[in-house]
Amino acid sequence: MRVGDVVAHPMRPPTARDPRWYWRARRTDDGQTTTILTGRFDRAELVDRLAAAIRDAPARAGRLSTLSELLRAYTAHRAVEAVPPGEPAGPGQITARTLELYRRRRRWIVARWGDLPLEPVAALQQAIRLAAYGELDRVKHATVAAHLDLLRAAWTWGGNAGLVAGVLELPPIRPERRARAPVTLVELAATIDELHGRPSTGVDVVDGLRLLRETGLRCGALGKLRRDDVDLVGLELRVQHKTAARLVPVLPGAVPLLSRLVLRAEPGGLLLPQLEARACSTINEAIDRSCRRRGVRRFTSHAIRRRFAVDLVRAGVPVHVYAAIMGHTPETAARHYLLVEAEDRAAAADALASYRDGEQASKRRAR
Numbered sequence: 001m002r003v004g005d006v007v008a009h010p011m012r013p014p015t016a017r018d019p020r021w022y023w024r025a026r027r028t029d030d031g032q033t034t035t036i037l038t039g040r041f042d043r044a045e046l047v048d049r050l051a052a053a054i055r056d057a058p059a060r061a062g063r064l065s066t067l068s069e070l071l072r073a074y075t076a077h078r079a080v081e082a083v084p085p086g087e088p089a090g091p092g093q094i095t096a097r098t099l100e101l102y103r104r105r106r107r108w109i110v111a112r113w114g115d116l117p118l119e120p121v122a123a124l125q126q127a128i129r130l131a132a133y134g135e136l137d138r139v140k141h142a143t144v145a146a147h148l149d150l151l152r153a154a155w156t157w158g159g160n161a162g163l164v165a166g167v168l169e170l171p172p173i174r175p176e177r178r179a180r181a182p183v184t185l186v187e188l189a190a191t192i193d194e195l196h197g198r199p200s201t202g203v204d205v206v207d208g209l210r211l212l213r214e215t216g217l218r219c220g221a222l223g224k225l226r227r228d229d230v231d232l233v234g235l236e237l238r239v240q241h242k243t244a245a246r247l248v249p250v251l252p253g254a255v256p257l258l259s260r261l262v263l264r265a266e267p268g269g270l271l272l273p274q275l276e277a278r279a280c281s282t283i284n285e286a287i288d289r290s291c292r293r294r295g296v297r298r299f300t301s302h303a304i305r306r307r308f309a310v311d312l313v314r315a316g317v318p319v320h321v322y323a324a325i326m327g328h329t330p331e332t333a334a335r336h337y338l339l340v341e342a343e344d345r346a347a348a349a350d351a352l353a354s355y356r357d358g359e360q361a362s363k364r365r366a367r
Contacts, residue, residue, distance in 0.1 A: 006036065008050060008080075025050060044092055047080050064163045067124075067151075068114035071106045073163060074154035078102055105150045121166035128170060145172065182306035183299040188213055194290045204274035205286045207261065211272075212283075212301060214254035216308025216326065219301035222272050223279035227265040230258050239327075246327055309333065310341070 012022035018040050025037035037049055064070050081092060082099040089095045094102075112135070116127055128151070135144050148170050158164040192209050195201045208222045221239050229238040235250040237258075250258060261271045270276055275283070283301045291298040305326075312322045323333040 006050065008037070008046065020045075043080055047077065050077075050080075064158065065117060065119075066114060067116045067118065068110045070118065070158050070164060071109060071114075071151075071154050074157050075099075075102050075106050077157060077161075102150060105147050109147050109151060118164055119166075121168055125169060132170075148172075182310055183303040185213075185307065187296070187299065188304060188307070190294070190296075191287060191290050194294060195286055201286060202274045202282075204272040205282060207257065208272055208275055208279070208283055209287075209301075209304070210257055211254065211261075212304045213308070214251050214257070215248050216305050216312075217248065218305060218327075219280040219283050221279075222283070223270070223275040223277065225271040227262055227267065227269055227271060230262050230271070232259060232262070246324065248325055314344075 006025055006027045008023055008025040010021040011024050014020055020040040020042050022040045023038065023046055024035060026033050026035050039049075041049060064073065078094060079099060082094050082096055083089050085096040087095075089098070113128060113131055116124055118124060128148075132144050132148060152168070152170060155164060155168040159167075188209070192206060192213075195209070196206045208219070211217065211222065212219065215237060217239060224240050225237075230250075231237070232250075232255065235252075235255070237248045237250055238245050239248050258271075265271050272279075280301060287301065288298055309322070309326055312325065313319075317325075319330050319334070323330040326333045
């Protein structure tokens with residue numbers, strides 16, 4: 001284990017009288033190696049002793065000069081708290097999987113900002129903030145936020161250990177939510193056809209994708225649909241929403257599919273029993289595999305819902321009806337699901353041209 005220029009090694013295994021390992025910690029300074037700690041310690045004791053030894057060492061503060069050094073020291077510190085793979089973590093410990101996650105995040109930060117100096121703190125703060133906002137154009141917001149969380153934790157630990165000075169304030173990044181592009185009906189049809197031709201794909205996955213296309217449901221609702229929720233006479237589908245049930249209109253193209261699912265289901269049973277436990281994961285994994293095999297743009301089940309929403313608006317459905325079908329308020333539905341595509345811009349240009357041509361014709365007649 002390495003913390004800055006201090007390296008700790010387990011030297012002797014536990015004995016019958018003492019179940020703790022015997023550790024030796026050394027520091028190298030200008031080519032001189034000095035032993036600063038020896039003895040038998042458990043993990044928690046070793047962490048405390050090393051932190052105290054580093055904190056009390058003369059002229060220790062300011063030794064770390066870059067973000068790379070700070071993060072390497074922090075992950076080495078957390079490595080002492082990690083339990084062997086497969087074992088549960090106790091109080092003050094982390095699992096081997098969590099440690100590996102910290103190391104991956106450390107490599108991500110070091111590759112981008114590792115050379116940034118730790119002082120002055122105000123300049124470091126501003127540099128990380130600007131760089132983090134720049135990353136939002138390439139990676140997900142959650143990815144940037146998770147790596148900044150690791151950076152905050154490392155700085156707090158470094159401050160307590162006397163390795164860094166000052167307070168690093170990194171406010172949370174909250175970018176504006178932007179509507180994501182929906183999948184096209186051609187792309188969706190090609191995915192359904194490809195999955196339908198593979199025996200390994202469950203029949204409920206293909207039927208679930210078809211039902212999403214015709215109803216705009218959330219994928220999580222598929223595993224909850226029951227035979228009694230389908231009204232083939234009134235052409236409505238009752239869907240369990242977050243707070244109450246809502247009714248979704250059934251398009252004529254979905255009637256044969258729902259009729260087949262109703263006939264196949266047990267009385268009061270689920271329409272798609274294979275999707276009861278992991279509807280979203282099962283659907284999205286199948287879509288991802290199909291897109292990878294064909295080498296085309298990947299999409300998620302929620303992109304199908306966006307396609308349905310955009311088509312409702314283009315069909316001229318009133319906004320209050322559209323919002324009720326989608327299960328949102330009009331404001332929320334417009335903010336999250338509406339997207340202006342090339343067809344919309346072209347239609348707007350044609351409408352404006354027609355309007356102006358009409359205005360000019362009216363003026364000529366008035367003369």
